[in-house]
Amino acid sequence: MRQANRLLTVATPGRGLVEITAEAAAFVRASGIANGLLTAFCRHTSASLLIQENADPDVRHDLDAFFTRLSPDGQPGWRHDNEGADDMSAHIRTALTQTSIGIPLVDGRLVLGTWQGLFLWEHRDRPYRREVVLHLIGE
Incomplete structure (x- = not known):
């Protein structure tokens, strides 16, 4: 291994989803695994992290609108x-989603569905620099 x-x-x-699929795929390719x-x-x-549709940006908008109503x-x-006012609501949104995701790798490619992408979901209003640890194990 x-x-x-x-x-x-x-x-x-600021608040919203940022797709990181390309960065994850590039890391996988460079690994040689x-x-x-x-x-x-x-x-x-x-x-938090989310696997979600990456074709229609309306999905991202509607998800954010739903969580805004759920945790204003x-x-x-x-x-x-x-x-600030967005502090606790951001923690609640993270608690309701996930901070870790596993994606299988087959023949050097992430096994995501046709319309799936990997996203970092920023729950705060202002811009941030976030860190995502990528760990790959395999052969």
């Missing part, structure tokens, strides 16, 4: 607001 690691830095424009498992891990508590900013009674 071989392993490879990479720290991917993602600049986000043909079959195995890619794990992506987001190192933050106010951003600045709710009365929330105690954690150290970094």
Whole structure:
């Protein structure tokens, strides 16, 4: 078994989904590993990872609108607001999604569906630089 690691830095424009499929695929190609498992891990508590449709941007818009209704900013009674009104709502959105995703690798390619992409989901209003750890294990 071989392993490879990479720290991917993602600049986000603020709240929303940023596709990182191409970066993950480039890492896989450079590794020389043909079959195995890619794990992506987001190192933050106010951003998450998602596999979602990458063809129609309306999907990303509607997902964000749904989570805005589900966990609106600045709710009365929330105690954690150290970094602003979007602070606690961002943590809740991360808790409802995921910070780690596994994607199989077959014949040197990520086994994603036709319309699937890997996204970092920024839950804060302002831009951030986020870190995603990519770990590949296989042969």
